[in-house]
Amino acid sequence: MEIIGGGLLEVHIKPTDVGKRVSVRCLSDAGIPGEKFTDTVGVLTSWTEGVLLITRRGGESVRIAESTLVAGKVVPAAPARRRGPAASFEELARVTARAWEPVESEPLGDWRLRSAAGFTRRANSVLPLGDPGLPLDEALAYVRGWYAERELPAYIQIATGAEGTQELLGAELARRGWVREVSAQVWTGALAPVGDLDADTDRVRLARSYDEGWLRRYQRFGTPGPQVTKVLGSGPSTWFASVPGAGEAPAAIGRCVVDGRWAGFMAVEVDPEQRRQGLGSAVMAALARRALDEGASAAWLQVEDDNDAARALYGGMGFAAHHSYHHYRAAE
Incomplete structure (x- = not known):
């Protein structure tokens, strides 16, 4: 049954709207004078026993008591991005x-x-x-x-x-x-601005495969096995970048997979002692130029929610969030 509130605020959502994107306003301190409101926008994922569950863009779930609703409506899907490549x-x-x-x-x-x-x-x-x-x-x-x-x-x-x-x-x-674990975002952007970065790409070496030094800098596993070779080498057209360093591991590395119009950037790692020297940008620019040569025009990358340094770097290159993803683990 549709609920209609008094005054100028009206609740125009109902349980049959589960699965739709909604915007709701509710009393944050029910029963306390001076009505304090909380607004929530997201997908209505359930409405049972007087409680609404709304999932926000970042994956957080908000429980709202039906009795606290003062306004609500179904809203269109998130507007299309105004910059960068359009993509479903x-x-x-x-x-x-x-x-x-x-x-x-x-x-x-x-x-x-x-x-x-x-x-x-x-x-x-x-x-x-x-x-x-x-x-x-x-x-x-x-x-x-x-x-x-x-x-x-x-x-x-x-x-x-x-x-x-x-x-x-x-x-x-x-x-x-x-249980929801390890949330991250997929960011997209135009590829050409990455290739046009003012970076010293002369130091960057590109290859179709990686060596032991590249793996030392990557450090995302224990003892490398055949599965590491299989996964890292996968993709329609895969490139590995490295900037030689003073030690056994490169000063910086990166990986790029070219797939039609898309170039995906990953494994961009810089020696902690050599950060803020433009090495990450140089790796990205060199890989982007190679991807442009292969006909790609759009770029994507994945950023974990707590990696503020990477967000700042990629945001400065014109990337912006497209969607979030999360890994749900089965209960023991």
């Missing part, structure tokens, strides 16, 4: 997945189960783009069993914050005890 969530999800190909994968309906002996969550999680072809509980049981056979924790990668993302699935996983 599904297009970016598939492009980013091809840059981290697993050692082993198996389809489950429209879902894809991925395994790489534990090297990176992206290559060791389910990519759920569509219907698994089974009731959800049966699909989740199959996922848990599949990863248990490989002695790996079961993860599902969920996206939020753009048209077509998976807030409803994330809410269903949370209701079943799955």
